[in-house]
């Protein structure tokens with residue numbers, strides 16, 4: 001890093017404190033040098049990183065973070081960035097590494113990373129048109145593009161910080177629609193219900209809480225053996241809930257559940273929602289990539305009949321965090337959140353025929369990043385089909401990994417997926433259920449601490465299991481088999497307990513020199 005990061009110049013006598021610290025016409029050359037240096041340093045990390053993380057212990061990281069003297073005099077940009085490289089980049093989690101297979105984090109496409117540098121430096125805020133000009137128009141074009149992909153003839157939408165915010169806003173809009181024309185909002189709110197499966201994202205239940213709904217507002221809808229919403233169960237839940245005096249404010253179906261990657265059947269849910277006059281929200285935070293998939297778009301059959309859709313571009317469009325959108329079918333629905341301030345978006349101007357397109361009228365945020373630029377450059381650089389093929393590739397990889405597990409004597413697959421997750425347990429013949437249960441969190445933790453592979457864990461129908469979320473289209477079957485080898489070796493080591501310390505078992509020792517004993521460890525720390 002020292003090689004590539006230039007020293008910053010000090011400020012000359014008589015200059016303001018900001019004179020050389022700000023990115024301006026006078027510091028453009030220094031900006032270029034500084035950012036080139038950072039880019040070179042990060043590129044060096046990508047070239048040389050050999051594991052998903054450094055494997056440093058939390059105590060060690062806490063000490064490193066606490067040791068930085070934030071109140072000292074400044075050390076200059078180059079030194080500060082060198083320090084950040086050694087602290088942050090050195091100990092980051094690398095989502096591009098093929099042994100990273102834990103959560104819904106993707107490696108990011110090059111044009112989007114480069115666009116991120118552009119939007120960060122220019123620092124546009126897409127709240128009002130007068131702060132953003134063409135950026136607002138570009139975001140609106142992408143919103144229209146996404147709406148078109150969904151099949152909304154006249155949709156609208158807004159970029160958000162993520163699926164959590166998109167879901168919150170969707171449920172807010174659904175609540176406002178349900179309460180339209182109601183005088184006693186408090187009383188009406190107590191009767192509002194949201195129907196969804198137990199596998200829906202936790203942000204759905206939390207949104208209901210944040211929106212002031214009652215504690216029993218989220219009504220679970222039954223699922224089939226794969227965890228997919230059962231339309232007959234939805235029909236029953238709608239009838240029973242309304243029969244009991246509840247007002248169903250929204251049905252939330254998930255296009256790609258976070259754990260299993262299961263896509264709920266959208267079309268039957270849309271039919272029922274139409275019959276009851278209920279808002280249908282499709283949470284496609286994970287499955288949004290299907291919108292550009294050349295082979296799997298059919299999984300989203302019926303999505304054009306939804307009232308609103310969440311799409312996380314920072315998951316299956318391989319975009320840097322953050323990049324998400326909420327798209328609605330009826331443009332007017334989106335304006336329920338509109339609020340006017342004289343200093344920003346005066347109401348009388350908003351009513352004008354030729355009113356500026358102020359995105360703040362549609363967003364829960366005010367100041368907002370121009371994240372849309374990343375998707376824009378991605379679509380232009382790669383074309384949508386190529387992005388869709390990348391998502392197809394990880395779905396195909398998950399299928400092949402699953403086939404391997406079906407034939408594996410030690411690792412047992414759990415459930416199935418429509419997308420790119422793989423659930424399994426270490427449980428060869430002779431290992432009882434209780435032991436297999438306890439191995440799940442321990443294996444995850446040992447691998448996590450080693451830094452060599454990252455897998456997630458969850459509980460499906462009461463059964464703990466390990467989880468791979470495959471979002472790296474460059475990862476090969478051999479890469480994932482190597483992760484599975486580490487899982488087996490770790491389980492062997494844990495089962496061997498004390499004997500491990502003396503056993504010459506290179507794979508195990510490599511995983512972690514301090515393998516905990518299964519019997520002595522509490523689970524799930």
Ligand SMILES: *Cc1c(COP(=O)(O)O)cnc(C)c1O
Nearest residue numbers: 162163164201256258283285286
């Ligand atoms: C990831 C996810 C979310 C939350 O999205 P964030 O971008 O993390 O806020 C919501 N719903 C589903 C189904 C998800 O997988």
